[in-house]
Amino acid sequence: MRVLLVEDDAALGLGVARALEREGWQVDLLQEGRAALAPGLMGQFDLAVLDLGLPGVDGMTVLREWRSQGLKLPVLLLTARDELADRVSGLNAGADDYLVKPFDLSELIARLRALKRRAEGRTSDCLVLGALSLDLAHKELSHKGEIVRLSPREYALTEMLMQRPGRVVSKDAIVARLSSWESDFSENSVEVYVCRLRKRFVELGVAIRTVRGFGYAIDQAQPGETVGADG
Known part of the structure; x- marks a missing residue:
């Protein structure tokens, strides 16, 4: 499975990438929202993990642009905003799931597996x-x-x-x-x-x-x- 991780916190991004790679997944790490909108990028991935608090082009803008382009890959949002309105906005914009920082890596991995199963119509791994x-x-x-x-x-x-x-x-x-x-x-x-x-x-x-x-x-x-x- 190939995952796009968009996270501007270098230490957090590297930690998450290494955890996913230990699962045998391939991870591409980006630190800017603008880079995540590069033409032709998204067709290469099975899942995306997207931070909302990106510099410049924020995660919500990236998500809305992906969905407006018809991109259907599952997206899990990472957010430091533990407010109901923010979570609802993200889900309404096309996110499939979210995690509030700080989070446990085992939960992130479990949620990504669940998203992949759902996308493929499976009930098991x-x-x-x-x-x-x-x-x-x-x-x-x-x-x-x-x-x-x-x-x-x-x-x-x-x-x-x-x-x-x-x-x-x-x-x-x-x-x-x-x-x-x-x-x-x-x-x-x-x-x-x-x-x-x-x-x-x-x-x-x-x-x-x-x-x-x-x-x-x-x-x-x-x-x-x-x-x-x-x-």
Whole structure:
């Protein structure tokens, strides 16, 4: 999961970013509201954590602009204003949740997980495809109860695909997600990781299919199916 964190307090922002990264999430930290309005920025993220008290362009203005542009990603507001009117204003402007500072990091993480589940129409932190089960809370993939070991990049790619079973995930989206680990991550790198997972998953009853010119889709393999590098 990739999270946009907009927080002008450097120490707080760094602390939150590190806590989220320990969960295996990728975090982009911005300190100004104006930067959060950069064209093309928002399509890269699954969630946003937005401080209301930003310098220059404040968080409420950023939120309203995002929603006016039709951006639907879940947004959790951080605010030092423990006033009912401020909380109501934020929710009415399009926020999905809020936390009042100071807050506990474990609560922030729990709320973000809940927002992600709600956005995906899930009621638990597990994604299931055939005999494969992906535990999002513990970052573990299992097959019939046996753990399947994955590298961090393999896990992130598996999560992207299993969140959209049967639907195409574009190469551009995969590059955007995994490039936070490598500045030179490319479409060729995507093909390498897809090839690795494909060879492992086909033995587990799951196929990763290439949709030429678009990207990849994961689904249960048909009986006797073998999906090769170009399948």
